[in-house]
Amino acid sequence: MSRPKTPVDWQAQIYQKHSRWIAGHQPHMAVGDGWADVLARLFDRIADALAGEPVPTQVAIIDIKEKYAELRFDIIAPVGPDTQAAIDHAILLAEMRSECTCDECGREGRLRSTLGSSGWLAVKCDLHRSGYPRLVAKGPPRRRVRDRRGDYDVVYERESDAVKLTPVDHGDSR
Numbered sequence: 544m545s546r547p548k549t550p551v552d553w554q555a556q557i558y559q560k561h562s563r564w565i566a567g568h569q570p571h572m573a574v575g576d577g578w579a580d581v582l583a584r585l586f587d588r589i590a591d592a593l594a595g596e597p598v599p600t601q602v603a604i605i606d607i608k609e610k611y612a613e614l615r616f617d618i619i620a621p622v623g624p625d626t627q628a629a630i631d632h633a634i635l636l637a638e639m640r641s642e643c644t645c646d647e648c649g650r651e652g653r654l655r656s657t658l659g660s661s662g663w664l665a666v667k668c669d670l671h672r673s674g675y676p677r678l679v680a681k682g683p684p685r686r687r688v689r690d691r692r693g694d695y696d697v698v699y700e701r702e703s704d705a706v707k708l709t710p711v712d713h714g715d716s717r
């Protein structure tokens with residue numbers, strides 16, 4: 544199997560492209576090569592968000608890793624609320640995209656696990672599912688988010704790389 548890029552290549556390319564707005568440390572991205580495009584899209588979106596700040600602003604990237612087969616991305620950004628919301632949304636999109644992107648090749652994948660009581664989770668496509676026989680996730684990535692206006696069901700659409708939000712009506716709440 545040929546591997547066109549080493550991890551260092553795609554990570555270095557992203558950091559090089561975005562070095563202007565990254566303050567200090569550029570942490571190693573502890574994720575599979577298949578998520579290179581997920582990270583590239585995320586950094587592009589953060590750059591767009593920061594462009595809305597009145598003055599050039601740098602952010603500190605704390606940690607980029609895979610945890611429970613999902614991207615985790617922690618940054619500290621001294622920005623206004625609109626920019627913060629845009630960055631938060633960019634991170635949400637990237638996290639949800641990681642949930643349906645094969646961590647080896649970047650094609651559409653699904654959450655799978657190894658057999659056994661302490662199964663390892665990973666997102667794999669049909670081609671790379673070997674070793675992960677158990678299908679964990681059915682359907683598109685979804686989660687529930689809360690903001691000051693209430694709760695929302697969020698469903699990720701891989702094709703458009705966007706989410707659909709539906710307000711949750713708590714009929715039984717106060």
Ligand SMILES: [Zn+2]
Nearest residue numbers: 645648668671
């Ligand atoms: Zn794959």
